[in-house]
Amino acid sequence: xxxxxxxxxxxxxxxxxxxxxxxxxxxVLGSGASEAHAVTKLTxxxxxxxxxxxxxxxxxxxxxxxxxxxxxxxxxxLNLATAQGAQTLKSATGCALNITGGTETGxxxxxxxxxxxxxxxxxxxxxxxxxVKSAFTYIGTRGDGAAQYRSGSGNVYxxxxxxxxxxxxNCGGC
Numbered sequence: 001x002x003x004x005x006x007x008x009x010x011x012x013x014x015x016x017x018x019x020x021x022x023x024x025x026x027x028v029l030g031s032g033a034s035e036a037h038a039v040t041k042l043t044x045x046x047x048x049x050x051x052x053x054x055x056x057x058x059x060x061x062x063x064x065x066x067x068x069x070x071x072x073x074x075x076x077x078l079n080l081a082t083a084q085g086a087q088t089l090k091s092a093t094g095c096a097l098n099i100t101g102g103t104e105t106g107x108x109x110x111x112x113x114x115x116x117x118x119x120x121x122x123x124x125x126x127x128x129x130x131x132v133k134s135a136f137t138y139i140g141t142r143g144d145g146a147a148q149y150r151s152g153s154g155n156v157y158x159x160x161x162x163x164x165x166x167x168x169x170n171c172g173g174c
Contacts, residue, residue: 040080041117047075047083051099054087058099059123070106077103079117084171085155086120092135092172095127100163112167122164132157132164 042050044065051058062071075083090097101107101121107114114120122128136149136157146158146165153172158165 039117042075042078042080042083044074044076044078047078047102050083050087051075054090056086056090056097056099058102060100067104070104072104073100073102074104075102077115077117078120079168081171081174082117082120082168084174085166085168086122088172088174089122089166093128093131095125095131097128098123098125101165112169118169119165119167121160122166124161124163128164129159132159 044067048058058073058075060071060073062069064072065074065076066072067074067076086097086099099120100123101114101119103114103117105115107119109115112118132149136151139148139150139156142148142158144160146160148159149157151157151172154169155172156167156169158167
């Protein structure tokens with residue numbers, strides 16, 4: 001009988017430890033967290049501080065940063081992983097990066113949208129275009145005809161003609 005009681009105690013302890021390790025979203029190894037739970041949002045000033053420290057510039061056709069004005073370039077409610085993804089891109093490419101679109105209104109809607117903090121637009125440059133086309137995998141065209149490339153980490157770069165529309169599902173290996 002003592003062995004049976006001891007075995008039950010060991011199994012109970014093991015179940016508790018494994019449960020704590022694998023709880024989605026909170027466990028140490030619970031990487032199966034839902035997207036919404038894992039997202040950290042930044043303010044415009046937090047994002048611009050990150051970009052400035054990495055040498056990333058940004059511009060706005062309206063010369064403003066109001067999230068509710070389509071001609072502004074705002075980073076209010078940008079996902080931390082998106083900002084980190086831009087920083088990773090800058091570090092990996094060494095290219096001059098200029099962000100022309102952030103979380104402001106006026107972009108297409110959807111879960112992984114600009115408004116929800118998953119996307120940034122980068123001005124086109126020979127350096128950036130050459131890097132994307134040589135380092136990432138071509139995955140076909142989007143419904144609107146934009147050629148798409150997937151990075152090794154799974155982020156998607158869409159060539160929209162005068163800029164790159166980038167969807168950051170993660171920080172790109174930061």
